[in-house]
Amino acid sequence: MSFLEIEDVRKSFGHNEVLKGVTLNVERHEVVCLIGASGSGKSTLLRCVNQLEQVNGGEIHIDGDTVTGAGVDLNKLRRDVGIVFQSYNLFPHMSVLENVMLAPTRVVGISKEEAKEKAMTLLTSVGMQDKSSAYPDMLSGGQQQRVAIVRALAMEPRVMLLDEITAALDPELVGDVLEIVRELAHGGLTMLLATHEMGFAREVASQVCFLDSGSICENGPPEQIFDNPTEPRTQQFLSRVVKSGRL
Template identity: 85%
Template sequence: MAFLEIEDVHKSYGEHEVLKGVTLDVERHEVVCLIGASGSGKSTLLRCVNALEEIQEGEIRIDGDTVTGAGVDLNALRRDVGIVFQSYNLFPHMSVLANIMLAPTRVGGVSKQEARERAMQLLGSVGMEDKARAYPDMLSGGQQQRVAIVRALAMQPRVMLLDEITAALDPELVGDVLEIVRQLAHGGLTMLLATHEMGFAKEVASQVCFLDNGSILERGSAAQIFENPQEPRTQQFLSRVVKSGRL
């Protein structure tokens, strides 16, 4: 039994079927990268795992517990499954420290003192303890994204979902954010991430899934997918990536 099991998941918006029976197993401590063109279903799949989107068919399980369907404790699910988006979604009226402390104290039942200590430790780990009292509009995009990652980590999730977290950043800021993800991967955090950063995916992924038109068309190790893709559509996608200089 895999740690995260996605079984035959279907998701539609009206007549438009976005996910067409996606099945994927993620082992504990594994880093799985979702690649594919925009609109292929990567972001929707991540949002379904965190129950931000309701699925029509299929089942998602974490450590054997079903986390889809009626009766699911969403607060418990979101303690276990953190998510970071390409838009940072920080609360603009709250300081960096307050942003990070909010969920652990409101949802996690953690005392303010413990939440503050954890937040400062996490900010220190990404070199931003001096920004604890700053507000989001005082930070660069890369700094805001680092805070967003720390905010998710403050809940001590068992699974982290990362949805194109560098897409909105200036190129010179991408490296700092990817370095944090690299450290999390080396630390053994189970992660499922959608990314256009192919070189990064090739480096950190234990498994790569190529999504096309709502289905996982091909999956395998990073070396297999990037160096010897079998499906013509995967080959076509990666050849365009290479031509664009992104791999």
């Protein structure tokens, strides 16, 4: 049994069917990259995993427990499933440190001192210790995104969802953020990430998943997807990416 099992998940917004039956398994310590054009359903799939969106069909299991449907303790589920968004979504009225400490103190209930110590350790590991008292508006996009990653990590999630976390960054800031994700991958954190950074996906992914208009078109190890894609739609997508200079 896989750690994260996504089984025939369907999701519609009104009449617009965004996910048309997606099945995907993620093993423990595995890094799975979702690639595909904008609107192919990558973000929606991630948001379904931690139930920010309710699925309309299918089931999701984490560590053997069904997390979709009625009666699930969503707050407990979301403690275990961290997510980082494309637009950072830091809380603008709190300092960096308060952003990171909020969930551990309020949700887990550890003491302020303990939470602060832990937050500072994490901030130091991403080079943000000097900015702990700054407010999000004063930081660059790359710095904000590093804080957002730390904020999710502070809850010690068992799986991390990264939703195109470098898509809104200036090109020269992408590297720092990807470096952190690379370290997390080497550290053995289970991750499911949507990305447009093909080079990065090839490097860190153990499995690459090409989504096309709401269903998985092709799925396999990165060498296979990037070097010998079998599906014509995958070939077409990748050749476009190569033309735009992203691979």
